[in-house]
Amino acid sequence: MMRFVRKKIIALTSLLMICAASIAYADDEAGLMAPLEPVFSVNFGPFDRASDLVGWILLATSVLSIISILLIVILIFGLKKQNKSAAKQKKDIAELNEKLQSRYDELCRKIEDVKKSSHREIQEPVERDPLVVPHTMNIEIQHIERPKPPTEEELYRPFVTAYNTLIDSNEKAAGFQKKRNQDIFLAQFHVKAFKCENAERRVNSPEIPPQYKDCSQNDKPCFWAFEFVSGKCAVVPNTKPYDMMNHETGGLKESFVSNFMENNTYNHIRVIRPAIFDNQWNLLEQGELQLH
Structure with missing residues (x-):
C-alpha cells in the first residue's frame, strides 16, 4: 500500500512541475520560451494561443493533483489509525489468551492435587477404636391402620x-x-x-x-x-x-x-x-x- 502511495506522489510531483513550467511560460519576461513561440501561437478557437489552452489544462490538472494529494494524505492517516486499532485488539487478545492459559494451568494443578489426595486416602486404612461399637439405627415400622368405615348409627x-x-x-x-x-x-x-x-x-x-x-x-x-x-x-x-x-x-x-x-x-x-x-x-x- 505504501509503495502505491509513493508512486502517486511521484506522478503528482511531475504534474506539478509541468504546471510550474506552464506558468513560467505564461509569465516569461526574459524570453526563455521564445524558440517555442511558433508552436504556442497557433489559434484554437476561443483561445488566442495554444499556450492559453495548455495553461488552462495544466492548471486544471494541478488542481486535481492537489485534491488527490489531500485525499491520499487522509487515506494515510486513516490507515495509520486502523493499524493502531488492530494492534490494540491484537494486544487485548494476547492478554486474554494469557489469562485463560493461566486459569487453565491453575485448574489442572487443583485436579492433580485432588487425585493425589484421593489416592492417598484410599491407600491409608482408617484405624478404628476396638472399644467403639458401630451405631445402628433401629427403625420401627408402625402398622398404619386404615380408617374404619363409619357405623350405621354414625x-x-x-x-x-x-x-x-x-x-x-x-x-x-x-x-x-x-x-x-x-x-x-x-x-x-x-x-x-x-x-x-x-x-x-x-x-x-x-x-x-x-x-x-x-x-x-x-x-x-x-x-x-x-x-x-x-x-x-x-x-x-x-x-x-x-x-x-x-x-x-x-x-x-x-x-x-x-x-x-x-x-x-x-x-x-x-x-x-x-x-x-x-x-x-x-x-x-x-x-x-x-x-x-
Whole structure:
C-alpha cells in the first residue's frame, strides 16, 4: 500500500512541475520560451494561443493533483489509525489468551492435587477404636391402620339430631316459622315420605299387617325417611301430633317402641332410635320414641 502511495506522489510531483513550467511560460519576461513561440501561437478557437489552452489544462490538472494529494494524505492517516486499532485488539487478545492459559494451568494443578489426595486416602486404612461399637439405627415400622368405615348409627345420627332440634324449635315458633324450619330440614336430608295405605281397613281388622306406600309429606299420618346408605333408610314420624288412631292403625305401633298410653295425644316426639326400613318400605328394625 505504501509503495502505491509513493508512486502517486511521484506522478503528482511531475504534474506539478509541468504546471510550474506552464506558468513560467505564461509569465516569461526574459524570453526563455521564445524558440517555442511558433508552436504556442497557433489559434484554437476561443483561445488566442495554444499556450492559453495548455495553461488552462495544466492548471486544471494541478488542481486535481492537489485534491488527490489531500485525499491520499487522509487515506494515510486513516490507515495509520486502523493499524493502531488492530494492534490494540491484537494486544487485548494476547492478554486474554494469557489469562485463560493461566486459569487453565491453575485448574489442572487443583485436579492433580485432588487425585493425589484421593489416592492417598484410599491407600491409608482408617484405624478404628476396638472399644467403639458401630451405631445402628433401629427403625420401627408402625402398622398404619386404615380408617374404619363409619357405623350405621354414625351415618344416620345427624338426621335424628336435626329432627329432634326441629321438634324443639317448633314449640316456640309461629306458624310461618314452623313451615320454614320444616322445609329446610326436608331439603337438607332429601327426605322421602310414605304412609300406611291400609290404615282404614285396619280399623276393623287390626290383625292385618300394615302395608306402606309413597305419599305426600303433608299426609296424616306419614313417615319421614332418610336414605343413609344405599337401600337402607332411617325413619321417623312426621311432626303431626301422635294420637291413638295413628298409633293403632297408622303403623306407628309396629314401627316404634314408645311410652304411648291409650287415649292420649302427644305433641312432642323425641326420637331415641329411628326405625330402619329398606327402600321398598319393608320394616327391618324397630325404632324407639319418647313421647311428651
